[in-house]
Amino acid sequence: xxxxxxxxxxxxxxxxxxxxxxxxxxxxxxxxxxxxxxxxxxxxxxxxxxxxxxxxxxxxxxxxxxxxxxxxxxxxxxxxxxxxxxxxxxxxxxxxxxxxxxxxxxxxxxxxxxxxxxxxxxxxxxxxxxxxxxxxxxxxxxxxxxxxxxxxxxxxxxxxxxxxxxxxxxxxxxxxxxxxxxxxxxxxxxxxxxxxxxxxxxxxxxxxxxxxxxxxxxxxxxxxxxxxxxxxxxxxxxxxxxxxxxxxxxxxxxxxxxxxxxxxxxxxxxxxxxxxxxxxxxxxxxxxxxxxxxxxxxxxxxxxxxxxxxxxxxxxxxxxxxxxxxxxxxxxxxxxxxxxxxxxxxxxxxxxxxxxxxxxxxxxxxxxxxxxxxxxxxxxxxxxxxxxxxxxxxxxxxxxxxxxxxxxxxxxxxxxxxxxxxxxxxxxxxxxxxxxxxxxxxxxxxxxxxxxxxxxxxxxxxxxxxxxxxxxxxxxxxxxxxxxxxxxxxxxxxxxxxxxxxxxx
Amino acid sequence: xxxxxxxxxxxxxxxxxxxxxxxxxxxxxxxxxxxxxxxxxxxxxxxxxxxxxxxxxxxxxxxxxxxxxxxxx
Numbered sequence: 001x002x003x004x005x006x007x008x009x010x011x012x013x014x015x016x017x018x019x020x021x022x023x024x025x026x027x028x029x030x031x032x033x034x035x036x037x038x039x040x041x042x043x044x045x046x047x048x049x050x051x052x053x054x055x056x057x058x059x060x061x062x063x064x065x066x067x068x069x070x071x072x073x074x075x076x077x078x079x080x081x082x083x084x085x086x087x088x089x090x091x092x093x094x095x096x097x098x099x100x101x102x103x104x105x106x107x108x109x110x111x112x113x114x115x116x117x118x119x120x121x122x123x124x125x126x127x128x129x130x131x132x133x134x135x136x137x138x139x140x141x142x143x144x145x146x147x148x149x150x151x152x153x154x155x156x157x158x159x160x161x162x163x164x165x166x167x168x169x170x171x172x173x174x175x176x177x178x179x180x181x182x183x184x185x186x187x188x189x190x191x192x193x194x195x196x197x198x199x200x201x202x203x204x205x206x207x208x209x210x211x212x213x214x215x216x217x218x219x220x221x222x223x224x225x226x227x228x229x230x231x232x233x234x235x236x237x238x239x240x241x242x243x244x245x246x247x248x249x250x251x252x253x254x255x256x257x258x259x260x261x262x263x264x265x266x267x268x269x270x271x272x273x274x275x276x277x278x279x280x281x282x283x284x285x286x287x288x289x290x291x292x293x294x295x296x297x298x299x300x301x302x303x304x305x306x307x308x309x310x311x312x313x314x315x316x317x318x319x320x321x322x323x324x325x326x327x328x329x330x331x332x333x334x335x336x337x338x339x340x341x342x343x344x345x346x347x348x349x350x351x352x353x354x355x356x357x358x359x360x361x362x363x364x365x366x367x368x369x370x371x372x373x374x375x376x377x378x379x380x381x382x383x384x385x386x387x388x389x390x391x392x393x394x395x396x397x398x399x400x401x402x403x404x405x406x407x408x409x410x411x412x413x414x415x416x417x418x419x420x421x422x423x424x425x426x427x428x429x430x431x432x433x434x435x436x437x438x439x440x441x442x443x444x445x446x447x448x449x450x451x452x453x454x455x456x457x458x459x460x461x462x463x464x465x466x467x468x469x470x471x472x473x474x475x476x477x478x479x480x481x482x483x484x485x486x487x488x489x490x491x492x493x494x495x496x497x498x499x500x501x502x503x504x505x
Numbered sequence: 506x507x508x509x510x511x512x513x514x515x516x517x518x519x520x521x522x523x524x525x526x527x528x529x530x531x532x533x534x535x536x537x538x539x540x541x542x543x544x545x546x547x548x549x550x551x552x553x554x555x556x557x558x559x560x561x562x563x564x565x566x567x568x569x570x571x572x573x574x575x576x577x578x
Contacts, residue, residue, distance in 0.1 A: 270546040295514060318515055320542035352542075 021071035029095035041091035053081035070096035075105035091126035099129025103139035131170025156340040169194035221293030251282025259475035294330030310338035313348035325363035332371035339379040347400030353393035517541025554578035
């Protein structure tokens with residue numbers, strides 16, 4: 001026990017300064033946050049950090065502008081442990097000048113990011129604030145802050161997680177946009193420019209929500225994980241960082257018999273591939289990212305017998321699983337995250353191919369579909385492919401096909417393989433016969449018959465006989481085979497250098 | 506009783522209505538089937554409940570985000 005009755009004046013000065021930055025010494029600031037209906041930065045920190053693990057950096061820093069005062073100059077930061085694993089954290093404190101980025105807290109945050117780079121520590125950014133603090137504009141060197149550059153250089157080196165629990169505009173939005181994974185609350189608002197700047201440029205008044213509500217950013221793919229409140233946001237951040245513990249004790253397996261009926265017998269009937277993802281992974285181990293965007297694909301982290309995996313899957317419930325630009329962008333970036341951190345990939349293929357038509361060409365699909373192929377072709381993590389149903393055209397080629405050298409390539413009994421859609425193929429192969437049909441009805445009938453014939457010669461077993469797959473399996477055995485295959489693929493040793501960057505989008 | 510609205514995730518046509526107002530449904534039951542991209546896409550109940558109304562008819566066009574069934578859950 002420290003004897004607090006014996007304090008020298010020099011020590012007392014320090015202890016008083018340390019106490020002054022805490023919430024207990026700042027009842028007005030705390031009350032303002034409560035009134036906003038939000039947590040204080042230190043309140044969030046307490047929930048994120050393992051007990052007594054936080055070490056604060058720069059807690060005594062004062063604003064550079066004379067006459068201004070604010071605890072830690074509006075940025076709480078330091079090292080901590082999260083569920084036993086070391087990390088760095090930076091939290092903008094909205095109760096200090098609306099969490100703005102100041103001359104001094106820029107220097108602080110750069111210090112923390114460089115620290116993360118040097119010591120290879122994951123970074124959590126609590127981004128509650130409205131961009132630059134105008135009062136500090138006069139401070140020399142303020143405009144040339146290195147904050148964003150040093151943070152951008154962490155990409156692929158250490159996991160970065162952003163949390164937007166309220167307002168993240170301008171510089172805060174910039175940091176949010178650089179994070180590997182961005183978690184945001186439903187009532188949050190974000191944007192590259194806040195209301196005053198937008199009004200100055202466009203001459204119109206908007207609320208922060210009108211500029212960038214969470215629903216807008218959820219649909220645009222900016223937000224990876226949408227949550228109700230601060231507590232859920234922190235839980236999601238912890239859960240995400242937990243995947244970087246690559247092997248945990250095996251979790252409980254869901255009933256694998258459900259996989260036998262996962263794909264409906266009726267070939268036209270869609271099913272929700274999320275159910276397949278959930279069934280293949282340990283119970284309660286799956287975390288989907290960007291579920292509000294690129295809905296023709298599902299990207300999720302999960303565990304299979306305790307081993308961390310990334311899953312990319314086509315979603316037949318949306319566009320029949322046809323790969324459009326949003327789905328491709330989402331998958332390509334997810335592959336980059338997994339590759340950067342040596343997380344094996346499970347690819348669940350059920351796609352009629354890339355989406356077609358003039359509209360999708362306007363979205364740049366040629367380039368964006370190439371992103372997925374490029375990401376997988378250049379990834380060095382093992383890929384484990386399972387063809388659930390459709391495996392057509394370039395879509396299949398991208399979704400973990402044989403040329404991508406998957407560690408294993410499996411198919412379910414419902415797997416259909418084709419260089420292109422069978423109906424379209426019939427149109428080309430049998431063009432003359434179809435042309436010669438007497439009536440449109442006869443033509444339709446002939447087309448249906450020829451398509452059915454082609455389909456019969458194209459069962460999964462026939463494809464297996466041509467060695468298009470390593471094996472065609474009972475769906476209920478899929479998980480067991482994935483586990484055995486993963487066991488042949490040991491986790492590589494931690495890397496001395498960055499393997500690759502993760503593009504912001 | 507809280508209400509839950511089943512929404513279509515896709516644009517397409519109502520192909521089949523598989524339930525009716527007053528009917529009890531269990532989680533995972535198909536409420537309506539939408540046709541889109543030559544596929545039949547079931548919209549399922551997210552939890553057990555009772556169907557209050559089906560604001561769409563077979564053959565009608567639906568857009569992404571349209572409500573296709575309202576349940577009391």
